Amino acid sequence: MTALAGRDTPRRDSVEKVTGRARYAFDASLPGMLHAKVLRSPHAHARVLRVDAARARALPGVHAVLTGDDLHNVEPGHGTFVKDQPVVALDTVRYVGDVVAAVAATDEQTAFAALDLITVDYEVLPSVASVAEALQPDAPELFPVAPLGVVPGYGEGASASLRPARNVSYEFRYRTGSEDVWASCEHIFEDTFVFSRMYHMHLEPFVCVATADEDQIEVWTSNQSPFPLRKELARLLRFPENHIRVHVGLIGGGFGSKNGCKTEPIAILLARASGRPVRYCLSLEECFLTLSQHEAVITVRSGVHADGTLVARKSEVLLNAGAYSDASPLVTEKAGYRMPGPYRWEHIDSVCQAVMTNTVPAGPFRGFGGTQATWASERQIDLIAERLGLDPLELRLQNLKRLGEPFVPGESGIDSDLGLGLQLVADEIGYRGRERRPGRGIGIAVGMKDGGGVNKPAQARVKISTSGDVYLHCGLTEMGQGSHSALAQVVGQTLGVEPARVKYVPVDTDSAPFDQGTNASSGIAVMGQAVARAAEDVRRKVLEFAAEWLGQPVAGLRLVGWSVLGADGELHRLPPMIMSHFGGTGMEFQGDGFHKAESTHAAPLEAPCVFWEVGWAAAEVAVDEETGRISLLQLIVSGDAGTAINALGCRGQDEGGAVMGIGQALFEELRYEGVHLLNGEALDYRVPLAEDLPPVFRSITQEQGHGPGPFGAKGMGEGGFLPVAPAIAAAVADAVGAQLTQLPLTPERVLEAIDSRPRAEQSSAPSAPHATALP
Amino acid sequence: MKDSVDLDAVQIRFSLNGEWQQLSVPTNQLLLGLLREGFGLTSVRASCDRGVCGVCTVLVDDEPVAACSTFAFDVDGSRVETVEGQTTPGSLSPVQRAFVECGGMQCGFCTPGMVMLTTGLLRHTPDPGPELARRWISSSICRCTGYQMILESVRRAGELLRDGESRA
Numbered sequence: 001m002t003a004l005a006g007r008d009t010p011r012r013d014s015v016e017k018v019t020g021r022a023r024y025a026f027d028a029s030l031p032g033m034l035h036a037k038v039l040r041s042p043h044a045h046a047r048v049l050r051v052d053a054a055r056a057r058a059l060p061g062v063h064a065v066l067t068g069d070d071l072h073n074v075e076p077g078h079g080t081f082v083k084d085q086p087v088v089a090l091d092t093v094r095y096v097g098d099v100v101a102a103v104a105a106t107d108e109q110t111a112f113a114a115l116d117l118i119t120v121d122y123e124v125l126p127s128v129a130s131v132a133e134a135l136q137p138d139a140p141e142l143f144p145v146a147p148l149g150v151v152p153g154y155g156e157g158a159s160a161s162l163r164p165a166r167n168v169s170y171e172f173r174y175r176t177g178s179e180d181v182w183a184s185c186e187h188i189f190e191d192t193f194v195f196s197r198m199y200h201m202h203l204e205p206f207v208c209v210a211t212a213d214e215d216q217i218e219v220w221t222s223n224q225s226p227f228p229l230r231k232e233l234a235r236l237l238r239f240p241e242n243h244i245r246v247h248v249g250l251i252g253g254g255f256g257s258k259n260g261c262k263t264e265p266i267a268i269l270l271a272r273a274s275g276r277p278v279r280y281c282l283s284l285e286e287c288f289l290t291l292s293q294h295e296a297v298i299t300v301r302s303g304v305h306a307d308g309t310l311v312a313r314k315s316e317v318l319l320n321a322g323a324y325s326d327a328s329p330l331v332t333e334k335a336g337y338r339m340p341g342p343y344r345w346e347h348i349d350s351v352c353q354a355v356m357t358n359t360v361p362a363g364p365f366r367g368f369g370g371t372q373a374t375w376a377s378e379r380q381i382d383l384i385a386e387r388l389g390l391d392p393l394e395l396r397l398q399n400l401k402r403l404g405e406p407f408v409p410g411e412s413g414i415d416s417d418l419g420l421g422l423q424l425v426a427d428e429i430g431y432r433g434r435e436r437r438p439g440r441g442i443g444i445a446v447g448m449k450d451g452g453g454v455n456k457p458a459q460a461r462v463k464i465s466t467s468g469d470v471y472l473h474c475g476l477t478e479m480g481q482g483s484h485s486a487l488a489q490v491v492g493q494t495l496g497v498e499p500a501r502v503k504y505v506p507v508d509t510d511s512a513p514f515d516q517g518t519n520a521s522s523g524i525a526v527m528g529q530a531v532a533r534a535a536e537d538v539r540r541k542v543l544e545f546a547a548e549w550l551g552q553p554v555a556g557l558r559l560v561g562w563s564v565l566g567a568d569g570e571l572h573r574l575p576p577m578i579m580s581h582f583g584g585t586g587m588e589f590q591g592d593g594f595h596k597a598e599s600t601h602a603a604p605l606e607a608p609c610v611f612w613e614v615g616w617a618a619a620e621v622a623v624d625e626e627t628g629r630i631s632l633l634q635l636i637v638s639g640d641a642g643t644a645i646n647a648l649g650c651r652g653q654d655e656g657g658a659v660m661g662i663g664q665a666l667f668e669e670l671r672y673e674g675v676h677l678l679n680g681e682a683l684d685y686r687v688p689l690a691e692d693l694p695p696v697f698r699s700i701t702q703e704q705g706h707g708p709g710p711f712g713a714k715g716m717g718e719g720g721f722l723p724v725a726p727a728i729a730a731a732v733a734d735a736v737g738a739q740l741t742q743l744p745l746t747p748e749r750v751l752e753a754i755d756s757r758p759r760a761e762q763s764s765a766p767s768a769p770h771a772t773a774l775p
Numbered sequence: 776m777k778d779s780v781d782l783d784a785v786q787i788r789f790s791l792n793g794e795w796q797q798l799s800v801p802t803n804q805l806l807l808g809l810l811r812e813g814f815g816l817t818s819v820r821a822s823c824d825r826g827v828c829g830v831c832t833v834l835v836d837d838e839p840v841a842a843c844s845t846f847a848f849d850v851d852g853s854r855v856e857t858v859e860g861q862t863t864p865g866s867l868s869p870v871q872r873a874f875v876e877c878g879g880m881q882c883g884f885c886t887p888g889m890v891m892l893t894t895g896l897l898r899h900t901p902d903p904g905p906e907l908a909r910r911w912i913s914s915s916i917c918r919c920t921g922y923q924m925i926l927e928s929v930r931r932a933g934e935l936l937r938d939g940e941s942r943a
Contacts, residue, residue, distance in 0.1 A: 014875040017883030018867065018890055020818020020858040026884075027817050201918050203822045203830055203884040252820075252884030253918050284823045480882030480919045648878035648924070655921035656881060682823035682916075690912040690922040697923055 004711060005492055006499040008647050011485040013250065013478065024252050025222040026281065028209040034063055034104040036270050036280035037111035039118050040289065041093035041100055044358035044675035045127035045140065048089050048120060051101055055117035061110035064273035065118075066102040066266065074269070075236045077147050078261045082162065082169050082325035084147035085361070087236070087265040093122070094142055094323035095358050096676060097289030104270035104278045127358035129675045131297055131318045134167040134355050142167060142323060142356045149325075156410045158604035160333065169321060170329035170354045172336040174604055176408050177312070177347035185303030185311050189384055193376040194742040196669040197295035197320065199288055199680075200365060201687050204252020206290055207281040210267035217268055220247045224258040224477050225517030230509045232261055237268065246509040251479035255660075256364035257291045258479070259327060259517065288680035292670055293365035294331055295320040298376035300339070308390045310399045315339040317352035317372065319362065326363035328354040334449070335369030337605065340408065341377035342418050342448040342614070343399040348408065358675050364519065366660065367721050370449035375743060378445045378726035383739060392730060393426055393444055400446070403706070407450070410602035412609050414448075415706040415714065416640040421616040422446055424700060428636045429618035439625060440633075443730025444618045447722020451715045452610030453520035457596040458530035459513035462491055462538045466578045466586030468562025470495065470502040472534075475515030476527045477507055481717050482649035483523035487531045489645055490524075490710045494535035496559045513592075521715030524645060525611045525708055529595035532710040538591025542574070545589070549577050611708050615639050615657070615719030617727035620696075623735045625754055628747030630666060630732060634696040637661075637724065642707020642714035654699040654720035661724025663688045667744050787851040792816075792860025800847040807831050807842035810857060818858045818887035829915025832888035833857050839895040839914070858887040861894065869935035870894050870928075879928030881919030888915055893929050897936055905930070 016022040051067040068090045076090060077083040089100045101118050105111040128134040128142070149162040149169070157176045164171040182188070208221035217239060223229050226246040234241040251258060267280040282290065296319050303312040317335045321328035336352030352369075365371070385392040397419050404413040426432065426444050434442050460474040472491050478484040484504040492499035505511070515527070539559055546564040547554035556567030564572045578586050597607040620634040637658040641650045667686050671678045679685045699720070707714030725743055733739050738753035788797045791814060800809060810816045810833065819842050822830040826844035833842050834856040835849075861868040867875065870893050880886040889912070896903055896911045903911070908929045917925060 010875045010878055013883065014878075014880065015867065015871075017880050017886045018858070018871040018874045019862050020816075020887045022883050022886075023817075024820075024884065026820055201916070202882075203828060203916065203918055204820075204882070205822065251882065253882040255918070284825075284828075482881065652878055652881055652920055652924055655923050656919045657921075659921035660918070682825045682827040687916055687918065688922075689916065690909045690926060693909070693922055693926075697921075699923075 004489060004645055006489040006646065007644060011482045011646065011649060012488060012500070013485065023249050024204050025209070025220050025249055026204050026207050026252060028220040028279070030209060030211065030277035033209065033277040033279050034106060034270070034274055035108045035111050036102055036104045036267055036278050037108060037115055038099045038266065039101040039115045041089070041096060041098040043093055043122055043124050044096050045125040046093050046122035047125060048091055048093060048100065049123055050121040052119045053101060056103055056114040059110065059114045059117060061106040062103060062114045063276055064104040064270045065114070066269050066273065073238055075238065078232055078236050078265070079325045080260060080327040081151065081329035082147055082149040084143060084169070085324035085326065087269065095360055097360060098323065102266045102270060104274050127675050128167065129359065129672065130357060131320050131355045134357050135165070137166065139167055142358065153606050155601045155603045155606045157408070167356045168353045169325045169356055170332050172333040172352045174337055174348065174350045177345070179347055179349065181312050181346045182303050186306040187388065188301060188303045189380070189387065190299065190301040191380050191383055191741065192297065192299045193379055195296040195298065195372045195375050196743040197362070198293040198365065198664055198668045199670055199685060200255040200257040200291065201685070202253030202255055202257060205282045205284060205287050206258070206262045208263045208267050209277055209279045210264065210271045211277045212268045212272040213275070215243060217244045219264050219268060220249070221264055222251050222258055223248060223262065223264070224251060224254045224479055225519065226477065226507055226509050227475055227515050228259070228517050229261065229264060233264060233268070236261065236265060248477045248507045251477055254479045255366045256368065259364055259519065262290060285681045288677065288685070289360055291326065291363045292322065292360050294328070294362040294372060296335070296372040298372065300376050300380045302380060302384060304384060304388070306388070308388055308395045308398055310343050310345055312347040313340060313345050314349040319352065319354050319372070320359065321354040321356055322359045322361035323356065324361040325354065326361045328362060331364060331369045335372050338370045338373035338449055339377060341374065342401055342414070342446055344401055359672060360677065366657065367449065367718050368520065370447065370718065371722055374447035374722045375725055378447070378723065379729060379741060382730045382733060386739065393422065393431060396422060396446065407609065407612070408604060410600070410604060414612050415708070416612060416614045416704055418446060418614060421614060421638055421640060421702060424702070425616045425618040425636045425638050428698065428700065429620060429634055431618060439623050439735055440620070441731045441734025441736070442618065442620045443727045443734055445723035445726035445730060447615045447719065449613050449718060449722065450609035451520055451613035452522045452526045453516065454605045455597065455599060455607040456516050456522060456526055457594065458515065458527045460527065460530040460534040460593045461513055462534040462591045464538060464542065464589045466575055468497065468501070468574065470497060471505050472502055472531065473505045473512050474527060474531060475507055475512040476523055477518040479518065481523060481653065482646060486524055486645040486649060487528060490528055490531050491535045494532055495539055497561060521613050521717045523715065524710070524713045525715040526595060528709040528713060530593040533593030533595065534591045535593070536591070537593060538589050541591060542589050546572065546574065546577060549581060611714045613715055613719040615722045617658070617723035619727040619731045621728060621731040621735055623732055623750060625736055628750035628754065630728070630745055630750060632662065632666070632694040632728065635662070635694045635724070636698050636700070637720050638700040638702055639716055639719045640702040640704045640714060641716055642709060643703050643705060643712035644701055645711070645713050647701065650701045650716050651699055653716040654701065657718060657720030658699065658724050659688045659693070661721045662692055664743060665725035665728040665745055667746070669744050785848045787848055789850045789852065790854040792856055802848060804847040805843060806833070806845040806847050806850060809847040810842060816857045816859050820884065822884070829888045829892065830885050832891045832915060834891055834895050837895055837898045839892045856891070858890050861890065868894070869939060870897065870932040873932035873935055874928040877924055877928040877931050879920065879925040885915060885917045889917065889925060893932055896929065897933055901937060902933055
């Protein structure tokens with residue numbers, strides 16, 4: 001096929017971003033705007049006996065104060081499936097940083113001063129700091145009374161429940177195949193893995209500006225899912241959805257965090273109470289106290305034949321969901337569902353629980369449970385290879401699902417050649433012929449997740465003015481991933497016009513078609529299909545109009561630029577045709593597009609996965625056995641774009657994900673001492689910098705061509721993150737024979753793993769694979 | 776200024792994007808607030824407020840500084856530049872062009888700071904080489920790109936600037 005127009009050109013928002021003209025919610029400002037600040041709990045778990053805000057209310061410059069007592073006609077909680085998070089504490093605080101009161105004042109300094117004047121009487125309650133503590137039979141309970149919660153419908157083999165155990169808000173289970181196959185396994189291995197908890201560290205904080213009165217709420221916010229936000233605000237505030245208008249401009253990064261209610265309810269309620277617009281912008285320290293990734297403890301039991309054939313896998317994933325559910329039920333579902341990895345099993349039995357603790361709430365994070373699952377699954381494959389004396393690459397190639405083979409019964413087929421991708425990164429790094437040198441090693445890994453969201457409807461509208469200027473209306477937000485640029489290219493390509501002529505209309509819930517949110521790498525593969533159909537729809541309407549006007553059969557006509565090429569080979573300009581027919585100020589043609597995967601109960605999640613997002617990685621490390629320090633020497637990552645709509649964009653997604661993976665592998669971690677977060681600010685929380693890139697860092701965008709999106713495209717953005725930590729851990733094992741099971745791979749943990757190597761292995765020279773079996 | 780009697784405010788004079796400005800600023804005013812609220816230069820955004828992330832990087836006498844951690848009175852007598860001053864109507868600076876061409880941005884929140892950091896680097900060392908470039912870019916955080924395409928933008932910007940000079 002011919003290359004797509006704009007495939008190799010820079011993204012369309014480049015110029016506004018390099019000139020500083022780009023506008024984010026951070027930049028929103030309204031006349032008379034107040035500034036909000038909140039008072040946060042110093043206790044991890046306490047009963048709020050009394051909040052006295054009288055002195056704060058009396059402070060000059062303070063226009064509104066919000067405490068639990070001021071929440072009239074407001075639902076007690078918000079969240080995705082479990083509505084357990086109050087706007088401000090009602091009677092209990094559940095983590096250090098929980099919001100107790102909010103103030104709107106003429107400036108931030110006055111708001112801070114007002115917070116100092118609020119006194120709160122607490123009765124401190126016993127708290128739980130970890131998953132292990134929370135699951136004790138006599139553990140303090142975060143929610144003795146069940147909050148409102150729902151369980152969505154599941155298909156074949158899948159189920160879920162609310163509050164199956166103490167401090168567990170949600171449990172997902174998936175089973176397939178007969179458990180009798182365990183008896184046929186020559187080896188059964190059980191291992192436990194620990195996945196650490198990162199902070200998203202989007203550079204634009206959580207921020208919004210809101211106006212509100214009795215009749216109308218309007219909010220300009222840094223939120224990646226404007227329609228789900230509108231729906232939840234309507235329920236929470238008992239307000240009609242069509243009286244709530246959400247505007248989303250450019251978003252300064254999200255990585256999953258900017259979903260659901262974050263700053264919006266407080267800003268809206270303060271705006272309503274004060275009669276003034278309110279800006280509520282969190283400091284970075286407060287962002288650390290708002291949402292994190294899920295820490296996880298994952299136990300995997302796998303049964304295999306002596307020749308390395310994988311047979312059965314039983315897994316238990318315990319996610320630390322923090323103090324409120326947020327989107328944890330969905331992450332729970334995905335982490336549980338993704339535990340089989342990209343491999344063929346006869347029997348799968350997976351359970352995942354969201355465990356509530358008195359720590360920062362956890363929520364969506366790039367990879368969405370898939371990162372946790374990939375860490376455990378890929379690490380165990382390496383452990384199995386070692387115990388059976390097999391090569392980790394060959395063991396994977398032997399068991400990877402083939403192209404087109406369903407992930408599990410009732411699911412869609414895998415739409416990438418998994419082995420091809422793995423061979424590619426292995427060859428690129430020189431895995432097979434590698435020279436064995438002391439302290440040096442190479443590891444490979446593959447990560448896969450179901451992409452595109454579950455059962456997600458996508459809608460788009462394309463309009464063309466008389467003069468041929470194109471508008472694209474859809475609810476997908478732009479947070480750096482480049483979707484606005486790519487979708488404009490899809491429209492341009494379909495209509496035969498330059499992508500630059502397509503305007504992506506700023507997202508506003510009053511005018512954009514409904515959308516379930518910008519998530520799950522769904523932009524191109526799901527929304528892209530609706531956008532392509534909308535463009536085809538409007539093209540059809542234009543050509544039908546031209547056919548009638550020209551008196552030619554529509555089948556012979558083609559749209560080129562903003563002209564119609566007739567079967568006679570003549571080019572007919574559309575504007576004169578349109579003006580002649582419609583008169584006045586002419587006409588705007590409009591087309592609509594819709595896409596949704598067909599629902600079927602045979603699919604475990606009630607609709608088959610739209611596409612499979614895959615990341616392959618190969619890493620080379622040097623390990624200093626004296627200090628335990630890992631030096632990353634090479635990192636090769638690859639994703640499959642299906643067809644790249646924008647080549648620079650695809651590359652950027654994979655590289656950005658990979659470097660986040662370096663952070664996850666080597667140092668990034670929210671460190672807790674009990675219930676107290678120790679490093680919740682930029683000075684103490686280390687993220688990757690340019691100096692952390694390995695000397696050799698390459699990303700390879702494959703275009704295998706099997707994607708369901710426009711022109712064969714698949715989603716990108718999360719895949720590149722998944723395999724990096726396990727590939728680096730595998731490289732460490734290859735280098736020094738130390739198998740690490742806990743992230744991040746700090747020098748201490750490396751030394752500990754070196755020390756706990758089986759006695760015979762304690763030479764620095766790498767030997768044949770380490771063949772030991774669990775007792 | 777020395778003859779000021781107001782202990783809470785101070786007179787300063789500085790060049791902002793090529794134009795001299797004279798005004799009184801509170802002694803606790805940060806450069807970030809002065810540029811953003813005082814002069815409406817909204818490319819200067821806050822993120823960490825700790826001088827760590829580099830989002831608010833501007834040039835003061837050609838040196839990159841974190842505007843969030845610099846007092847306004849500190850720029851008295853200096854030349855201050857923000858990304859708004861890098862563009863002439865219809866034309867991007869070579870550094871800006873390089874970032875566009877090489878895809879050195881995603882969400883764009885760090886981009887004005889990265890452009891100013893790169894501008895400062897290339898004035899300091901016109902041909903920095905990969906190691907020096909990496910060290911300088913390591914003073915700012917980009918959570919989206921993975922840095923490689925930013926480093927390529929820096930290299931390309933150097934080429935464009937040196938080409939421009941050799942033609943001049």
